Amino acid sequence: MRIDGERLNDNIQQLGEIGYRAGEGVTRLALGEEDMRARRWLEGRMQEAGLQVRTDAAANMIGRLPCGRPEADCVVIGSHLDTVPQGGRYDGALGVLAGLEVAQICRENGIQLPWDLEVINFTDEEGHHYAGTFGSRAMMEGARDEDLHRSRMEGVPTLAEDLRAVGVDPECLFQARRDPDGIRAYLELHIEQGSRMEEEGIDVAAVTGIVGIYRYQVTVEGEANHAGTTSMHDRDDALVKATLPIQLLPEWARARSDEMVATVGQVFVEPGAVNIIPARCDFTVELRSLESEDMARVRDRLHCWLAENDAGEMHTVFEKDGDLLDDELTDIIIDQGAAEDFAVARLPSGAGHDAQSFASCSVPTGMIFIPSRGGLSHCPEEYSEPEWVTAGGQVLLRSVLELARRDGQGSTVQPRCGD
Ligand SMILES: [Zn+2]
Structure with missing residues (x-):
């Protein structure tokens, strides 16, 4: 089974128009006007893909492909649509849109997964308001008081103010908290944001840990x-x-x-x-x-x-302290990349990611990197070749299907009937 690489790349370019200014790159500050436009765009895409869309108490956007069993665990594929000021089209966006592509392919092909599949756009990964990975931390560890009420610098609103402005009551933030036991695995595809993969000719890397x-x-x-x-x-x-x-x-x-x-x-x-x-x-x-x-x-x-x-x-x-990612998922990513004849490697991540919020709560967590041209990120020049994007998406799909195969009592994944 293959992802639709053209659709994935096309989605990245379309989303990359939101908040784009010539010479300045993409600016979608968390919960700001452009971020909200990106969220509405994503909601439409998720609905077209047949996902059930909701926003949780931390303004995280969740698109769910239910497996049909009421008490089922879920597998989460996540990242973020917010950017730094004058950032690029790939950091974060790649992970959310690749997750959407995987869910869409599963639905279009009637794949019966043994768990619900959730695609999540986490709020304020870049720390525009105060500290980074706010949404994923609110979901797993619970956010801290200062996350809501402190501002990174003068002139920047607090998260509590911006949450209220978009109709989310910060008093109810605790409701975003999820039980780690109900999450079978967390997966994230991301650009490397360094130059090692390109220099060493690595197509796809499995992340060993986040420093x-x-x-x-x-x-x-x-x-x-x-x-x-x-x-x-x-x-x-x-x-x-x-x-x-x-x-x-x-x-x-x-x-x-x-x-x-x-x-x-x-x-x-x-x-x-x-x-x-x-x-x-x-x-x-x-x-x-x-x-x-x-x-x-x-x-x-x-x-x-x-x-x-x-x-x-x-x-x-x-x-x-750093967080080590899950050995089984890392091995799966390496095996699935090798099965596609990609040059694969294991690498640590020098940057923080939403994945860390899950790994630090003992949710089995796997991360896939694709190269960033020239190692550039958080700038308008941020770029990954369309074939790199497709390769990363394909390994993500294969990893989800392999995990499903292992969890489905060793039987092969069955197409869903009557869907
Ligand atoms: Zn990111």
């Missing part, structure tokens, strides 16, 4: 003084002191593992004038790895270095 993120804030103190009259021996320059650990961090990360990354993404200098020696330097440290042990070691090294050199203070912003 953890440890974030810190470091403050280095010095003494402000006149930049012209203070001699070089008499200075206590906070910025100069801060550059030492900033240069050591990448070395420590590389020494620990090939997979780990360390980034200083923000540096603030006070008082921040051209003619004053910096009295204070604050910088952020972000570590990402599948291995918590590696991140902890680099954190401890930084902490010790700062203490031994009396060079600064370090505060933890948060430490979130």
Whole structure:
């Protein structure tokens, strides 16, 4: 059985027109005007495909292909239609539309699945309002108070405000919560957002896990003084002191593992004038790895270095461990990709995804990557070739059918009668 690659690619291009501006790419901020237009468009597509459409208490859009048994488990295929400002056509959209394509093919061919199949567009994966993966977290872990009532920056409405604006009562958010036991599996197709697959000629990858993120804030103190009259021996320059650990961090990360990354993404200098020696330097440290042990070691090294050199203070912003994805689903994805003669590989994901919300609640979770041209993402140049899109969709379909075959007491999947 094959997906309709032309229909899938066509849907991606049609959806990509919503919020598109020449030279600026696609902007569909979660629950904003363009996102709501995209949701209405998707609702029409889901209905045409014969799915039952509803919106839950976190404004997640759910299209369901019921299997006909009232107490059946479900398999979820999800991702998101919201984008970053001036983003691309593929991040998120690919996963939702590939899920729709799989459900549509199953229905058109009368496939009797052993569970309900749900295609979900999750709310605010990109964290426009406050933090990312809001909708999937609200469904699995339950959202936090700050998700609803805090704003990422001045001028951005809170999620509670925007939910109300689209007719969803934030007081009822808890109703979006689902029992992980009722979810047989979660699958997501996504663009790699890196360059490794294209460089190594990999067509389809099975994601082994989603990396953890440890974030810190470091403050280095010095003494402000006149930049012209203070001699070089008499200075206590906070910025100069801060550059030492900033240069050591990448070395420590590389020494620990090939997979780990360390980034200083923000540096603030006070008082921040051209003619004053910096009295204070604050910088952020972000570590990402599948291995918590590696991140902890680099954190401890930084902490010790700062203490031994009396060079600064370090505060933890948060430490979130990585999540390993399900071995059985990963093997299925690899096998189904190989059966199509695609070059396949196993890769970790360096970015967070809705899949993580399910994996961290022990729902068996599998993720498929296709290459991103030039490794570009979150920008107008984001692009994946139509044949890459079709390949990813095809492996997603095959993986769903293989899981159905295994769950259907080993019997082959039977066409549904009278449908
Ligand atoms: Zn995404």
